[in-house]
Amino acid sequence: MSQNLKDNLPKELPIGTLTDHGKEQTKQQTTETTDDKTEIAQPTPADFETAIDAAGFGMFNILLLVAGLPAAMGTVYETSTMSYILPSAECDLKLSLLDKGILNAITYAGMISSAVLWGYLADIKGRRNLLVVGYIADSICVLGGAFSQNVIPLMVFKYLGGFCMSGPFAVLMTYLTELHGRRHRQRIMMMVGIMFSLATLSLPCLAMLILPYTWDIKIFGLSLHTWQVFVAITATPSILSFILFPFFPESPKFLMSKGRNAEAMEAFKFIYALNTRKSRNDYPIKLLANELTDSTTQAKPAENSEKSKNIEIKLSTENEVSTIQEDPELGKNKNETISEKDPKASSLRSGFTQLRPLFTKPYLGLSLWVYLLNFCVLLGQNTMRLWLPQLFASINEYEGLAAQQEDEFHETSMCTILEYSVNRTQRQLEAASLAGSDMECTVNVSAATYSNNLIVSAAGLVSYMLAGFLVNLVGVKRILTLCLFCAGCCSIGLYWSNSAATTVALASIFVTMGSLSGTSVISASVNLFPTSLRTMIVSLEMMFGRLGSLLGNIFFPALMGLGCIPPFFMISLFMLSGCLMAAFLPLKNKAALK
Numbered sequence: 001m002s003q004n005l006k007d008n009l010p011k012e013l014p015i016g017t018l019t020d021h022g023k024e025q026t027k028q029q030t031t032e033t034t035d036d037k038t039e040i041a042q043p044t045p046a047d048f049e050t051a052i053d054a055a056g057f058g059m060f061n062i063l064l065l066v067a068g069l070p071a072a073m074g075t076v077y078e079t080s081t082m083s084y085i086l087p088s089a090e091c092d093l094k095l096s097l098l099d100k101g102i103l104n105a106i107t108y109a110g111m112i113s114s115a116v117l118w119g120y121l122a123d124i125k126g127r128r129n130l131l132v133v134g135y136i137a138d139s140i141c142v143l144g145g146a147f148s149q150n151v152i153p154l155m156v157f158k159y160l161g162g163f164c165m166s167g168p169f170a171v172l173m174t175y176l177t178e179l180h181g182r183r184h185r186q187r188i189m190m191m192v193g194i195m196f197s198l199a200t201l202s203l204p205c206l207a208m209l210i211l212p213y214t215w216d217i218k219i220f221g222l223s224l225h226t227w228q229v230f231v232a233i234t235a236t237p238s239i240l241s242f243i244l245f246p247f248f249p250e251s252p253k254f255l256m257s258k259g260r261n262a263e264a265m266e267a268f269k270f271i272y273a274l275n276t277r278k279s280r281n282d283y284p285i286k287l288l289a290n291e292l293t294d295s296t297t298q299a300k301p302a303e304n305s306e307k308s309k310n311i312e313i314k315l316s317t318e319n320e321v322s323t324i325q326e327d328p329e330l331g332k333n334k335n336e337t338i339s340e341k342d343p344k345a346s347s348l349r350s351g352f353t354q355l356r357p358l359f360t361k362p363y364l365g366l367s368l369w370v371y372l373l374n375f376c377v378l379l380g381q382n383t384m385r386l387w388l389p390q391l392f393a394s395i396n397e398y399e400g401l402a403a404q405q406e407d408e409f410h411e412t413s414m415c416t417i418l419e420y421s422v423n424r425t426q427r428q429l430e431a432a433s434l435a436g437s438d439m440e441c442t443v444n445v446s447a448a449t450y451s452n453n454l455i456v457s458a459a460g461l462v463s464y465m466l467a468g469f470l471v472n473l474v475g476v477k478r479i480l481t482l483c484l485f486c487a488g489c490c491s492i493g494l495y496w497s498n499s500a501a502t503t504v505a506l507a508s509i510f511v512t513m514g515s516l517s518g519t520s521v522i523s524a525s526v527n528l529f530p531t532s533l534r535t536m537i538v539s540l541e542m543m544f545g546r547l548g549s550l551l552g553n554i555f556f557p558a559l560m561g562l563g564c565i566p567p568f569f570m571i572s573l574f575m576l577s578g579c580l581m582a583a584f585l586p587l588k589n590k591a592a593l594k
Contacts, residue, residue, distance in 0.1 A: 045289035048253050053181045054285050055268050058275030064179060065188075067244040069195050071172050073237035074135060076199035078142070078165045079107050081234050082158065083386040084207045084453075085227040087393040088445050090425070092225055093151040097425045097557045104386040105553035106155050108546040110162025111169075115543035116536075118167030123536055127175040127251045134168035135242040139235050146232035147222055166546075168241075170538040177526050178253035179271070186476060186523060193519035194465060199237075200515075201457035204389075204450040206233065212446050257531050261288040357533060358540070366528060367537060369581060371544040374521050376578035379548030380487065380571040381514030383556050386549075388507055392452040394421040395500050397444050413498045415564035422560055452504050459508035460515050476527075477587045480520040484579035487513035491572035495565055517578070518545075524587050548574070 046054070082103040086095065093099070122130050138161055145157035173192060180188045210230045217224040224232075249271070255264035265288055269280035276282075357363050398420050490510040497503045522538060529537045552571070559566040 043286040045287045046285045047289045048256055048291060049182055051264075051268050051285050051288060052179075052252065052271075053183070054283065055181075055271040056275035057181070057184055059277075060271045060274035061180065061184075061188075063274070064176065064248060065191060065195070067241070067248065068172065068176055068192065069198065070237035070240040070244070071131070071135070071168065072192065072195035073199035073202060074138060074241055075165060075169045075172070076196055077203065077234040077237060078138060078161050079382070080200070080203055080386065081231055082107070083389045084203060084211070084450070085230060086390050087449065088211050088227040088230075088443055089225075091443055092227070093154070095151065095425075097422065097560070098554075099151060100390065100425070101553050101557040103151075103155065103158065105550045106158045107162035107165070108382075108550040108553075110159040110164075111166035111546045112543050112550065114163045114166045115170075115539045115546075118170060118539055120536065122167065122171045122174070122539070123254075123534075126254055127171050127178070128245055128248060129250075130171050131168050131175065131245045132242045134164055134171070135238045135245075137164035138168070139238040139242070142235035142238065143232060146228045146235070147224070148228075149222065166539070166542070170542055173522050174526065174534055174538060175251055177523075178251040178531070189476075189519060189523040189526075193515065194461065196519070197457065197461040197463075197515065201454070201461055203234075204453035204457055206230065207389075207450045208447045208454070211450070253531050256288060256291040259290070259292045261290070264288055358536065363529065363533065366586070367540070369585070370521070370525055370528070370537070370541050373578055373581045373585075374518075374541045374545035375548040376574040376581070377484065377514065377517050377521055377548075378545030379552040380491065380575040380578070381511070381518055382549035383552030384491065384507070384514070384571055385511055386553055387556055388456065388511070389450070389453055391417060391421065392504075393445070393449045394424065395452070395503065396446070396449045397424075399500065400444075414494050414503055414568075417503075418560055418564055418567075452500075452507075455504055456508045456511050460512045463512040463516060475587070476520045476523050477582065477585055480517055480524065480582045480585075481579055483513040483517045483520070484575050484582055486510075487517065488572045488575035488579060491568050491575060494568050514575070517582075521545075521582075524585060527587065528585075 086100050086103065089095065090100075095103070118130070118134075141157050141161035141164055145154050145161065148154040148157060173189075176188060176192055177185060207230065210233070211226055213226055215224070215226045215229060217229070249267035250263065252264040252267040252271075255261070255267065265285075268285065268288075269283045272278070272283040273280045358367050394417050398417060487510050490506045490513070494503065494506050494510075497506055521541070525537055525541055526534060552574075555570065556567050559570060
């Protein structure tokens with residue numbers, strides 16, 4: 001019996017052998033261990049600042065700045081061309097003093113009317129594509145203005161040109177900022193200032209080469225004079241811009257803020273490959289952090305698993321929370337169905353959602369402060385800048401008369417020049433309007449007419465180069481405050497100017513300080529607001545600044561008729577007011593992009 005029990009007992013297993021059940025347990029434990037190791041080995045998500053720093057600084061950034069130069073030139077040409085053609089076109093267009101002010105200001109009226117539209121489109125549709133579309137439209141408007149035969153069509157095309165250029169200016173500043181890391185960002189903003197200085201420098205050079213000649217070209221029954229050829233040539237930078245920008249990626253900061261991390265990763269890899277001359281696959285960042293903003297879809301990142309999973313997605317445009325069952329094949333289609341349910345209504349709601357933070361705390365007071373600051377800065381800066389070519393032309397002509405009639409023309413103070421300019425414009429208008437009379441409308445333009453403008457532009461370029469080295473030491477806020485104070489003092493100092501050399505010196509300092517201030521205000525705004533509001537803030541800020549430019553260019557000729565002190569006192573008052581506001585900006589140096 002004991003022998004039978006012994007036979008029925010299970011035999012010992014040899015060492016190293018397992019039952020089928022044991023094999024399954026061992027295999028399951030191994031799989032779980034492997035899964036745990038896989039989860040531990042997942043890369044840490046990188047935020048935008050880390051990712052853009054890893055992409056480096058090199059060839060891509062240089063090419064981007066090269067492409068940005070004609071873009072900056074197109075912006076400057078759109079707003080400044082009229083001020084250079086006024087002495088040449090006053091007889092052909094029969095311009096009064098008010099007409100000259102309107103031609104200087106009408107571009108800003110177009111910019112004001114489209115500021116909100118461009119800001120909304122840039123923050124919804126992206127930066128790069130709007131740059132391309134904007135510069136194409138601007139090129140058409142500039143060429144249309146060149147073929148205008150009287151002042152009304154010219155004003156219409158200048159208005160449309162301003163309407164089209166409002167977007168590219170604001171988007172260009174944001175686009176260049178978001179493609180550079182924190183270490184280089186403030187220097188890049190000053191480089192943008194240098195680009196605008198180069199553009200401003202190139203315009204009087206172009207005027208010196210073209211406007212002194214007398215041309216009358218017939219094309220399709222239209223008569224093109226020298227000033228019209230000059231206007232047509234200024235369309236070249238805008239044409240180059242819409243050709244170059246398609247070769248660059250969309251802003252990765254914008255893509256990350258919209259949850260399009262896959263596209264942002266490709267943009268980072270593209271930048272990395274150009275800067276380091278290595279393969280895109282060598283880019284050290286393998287995973288980007290979820291930076292979805294309140295104005296876009298906010299989703300929890302899904303875990304890597306073959307099982308189906310529930311993802312809670314908050315759609316701010318629908319104002320509700322939906323739970324979506326996502327399959328490997330069907331999840332994508334379900335998301336697309338929700339986002340494309342009513343694209344027009346969704347886009348409109350998204351626009352209102354985007355604007356709402358600007359009218360609530362904590363951004364309401366700060367945004368109004370920035371708007372008023374830019375209003376003061378651009379009113380003074382653009383009014384003085386756009387009237388300097390006319391004033392310098394009057395100085396050049398007045399000095400020529402002084403050389404011929406030394407006894408009568410002996411004083412070259414700014415007050416004397418203003419009085420002469422007002423009286424001369426009135427005489428020219430009467431001569432152009434009264435056909436067959438003894439009076440003749442004459443144009444006295446030479447290369448020397450624009451030499452003083454060249455000096456002013458060169459001074460601005462030198463100052464931007466110096467400011468680029470100082471900005472990281474003293475900060476944008478201090479540069480802004482100091483420049484506005486200097487500009488205000490120079491403006492009132494022009495009242496006591498008693499020579500052409502003094503006038504040129506004071507005007508050079510004023511325009512230089514004003515240009516630095518204008519760029520610094522934009523740089524401050526970029527650092528004060530999050531990316532979801534950034535382009536909208538810049539657009540609204542520029543809208544208020546252009547409103548100041550519009551009013552300043554209309555009030556300046558009106559105040560010229562009242563006397564010498566009122567126009568310069570007006571400019572000085574607004575610049576010193578801006579200085580006071582800049583001193584209280586809550587701005588820190590080297591702030592990270594929000």
